[in-house]
Amino acid sequence: MTRTTEPRVVPTEGYTLHLIETEKYKTTTISIQIKRKIEEENVTKRALLAQVLKAGTKSYPSSLHIHRLLEDMYGAGFVTSVAKKGDYQIITIRMDVSNEKFLLDNTQLLDQSFEFLSEVMLQPLNDGTKFDENNVKKEKRVLKQKIQSIYDDKMRFANKRLVEEMFKGRPYAQHAYGKEEEVDAITAEELFNYYKDVMNKDEIDIYIVGDIDGEEVERKVLSRLELSERFNADESPSSEIENRTQENVVFDEQDIKQGKLHIGYRTSITFSDPEYYAIQVFNGIFGGFSHSKLFINVREKASLAYYAVSRIESHVGALFVMSGIEFKNYEKAVSIIKEQMEKMKDGDITDAEFSQTKEMLRNQLLESVDNPNSWVDLLYHSKVAGIERSIDEWIEGIQAVTMDDVKKAAETVTLDTIYFLKGEGQ
Structure with missing residues (x-):
């Protein structure tokens, strides 16, 4: 054993x-x-x-x-x-x-x-x-x-x-x-x-x-390994970032064939919060997996993107959407991504999306323990956040998330910046 x-x-x-x-x-x-x-x-x-x-x-x-x-x-x-x-x-x-x-x-x-x-x-x-x-x-x-x-x-x-x-x-x-x-x-x-x-x-x-x-x-x-006592462990928390009253839109141009549409959202939920489990489930349903709303609606149904995914930056309360699109599809892609976010906020989530996401998150956690470096990374995330969270607690936390918890997590998410890297003269 x-x-x-x-x-x-x-x-x-x-x-x-x-x-x-x-x-x-x-x-x-x-x-x-x-x-x-x-x-x-x-x-x-x-x-x-x-x-x-x-x-x-x-x-x-x-x-x-x-x-x-x-x-x-x-x-x-x-x-x-x-x-x-x-x-x-x-x-x-x-x-x-x-x-x-x-x-x-x-x-x-x-x-x-x-x-x-x-x-x-x-x-x-x-x-x-x-x-x-x-x-x-x-x-x-x-x-x-x-x-x-x-x-x-x-x-x-x-x-x-x-x-x-x-x-x-x-x-x-x-x-x-x-x-x-x-x-x-x-x-x-x-x-x-x-x-x-x-x-x-x-x-x-x-x-x-x-x-x-x-x-x-x-x-x-x-x-x-003998080291001197530490005197400069700066553990002061970062100050809160105020949400923008108006979304920030930024365009860059380069000699490229495929546009890169990246969108940044803010959330008040970070790794150390009890709601972190819910924001993980939220992200999984929204754009974290191949069954997610972004993948299905932006890439599969509308055929607008070569890829469309989202990920959480858990220590600063940010969620990033990343997609590769043709230059001409910018407006349409932004519109569909925003539409999927509204569905999340409205609780327009199927039982299949919900249960499959929780199962995928559970498998991810179990797989991370099968790799020593991934395991260390998970443990160190907890150390940096100043919270002890074992793998078992994490899995139980994900399992306990309700549909209402996901909707509440979605309500904390606000659009901050839309960034589009497009071709020269496009």
Whole structure:
């Protein structure tokens, strides 16, 4: 029988350790989350830091040395990334290693992993005043390529522009990768000083998931990773954003073949609210799945869109609609999307839509537990929101949602911004 426990949380001076003992996986996942409120002046620097942390350490000074180490560790996985969760910009450092129980020899993979990750965090390649110049230069190129890739992917670009318009003047308007024009000006010394500030102040959570002996792993981590006490955990909630009295309509033009119509709505419901279950069901019926109103009515019946979906940004109370349409279909597509929203507000929902959505949400949650990284992501969502919500509670919460709950959730949703990326001269 599979043994799965809720995380055991071990607070220390410098970080919080989350131990999840489960026999589900043949690998062990270590995920380090480093959190700080988005700072416009540092957002690009932080994105570059996430890159440089994977570029070299004291014992493994280049990506080639790191690659050889990972190969010797039976092909272990190692990545760093940067992302937004609400008004926070979060650096993630992650390793996936084979469970030692399945190896033919006595290689201590977990010990090696903890040694290596402690170097990544505490001894990245530097001379005491600055990061290694070559590593910084190389990772600047990589970061600029990542930022450019958003422009090349018009769906991502349209969503970036929608967020910028909806949240103008607020931290969430910043993209997690920062600004391309700021990358080159960041010096290796400046970046190293920022790194030291991060390691002294940022809130850090470490998740370890796998078929582990929790107490033994706890001892190993605590002996290798000592961080100073945190003094700058800024947990002040973001101020409420007032709803617009008039919808904001923004058009951009580029040399493209397919238009991108992205619409942003606001809702007062966020991840930490008890009504969050209802807004999840609402989104599933509205545009979250292939049986949803947007998919059926905009794409299938009217044949207006190549795709039409919606998703919730649960930490800032936003709902985004994304669709790809021919330029000439703009007015008609906006009209049908608005019509489907009115149906949601009127409670015009079939029993089949309602029950199928709840079942799909339940399956999504169960599938997320089948993947250690998805599981960590769910747990960390709760941590960021300041609320404990287990998978079982989540499933029960979805199950308990009534049709009336969905209608009430719909009433909180208001149109904020319509963004359309169209062809030049269209």
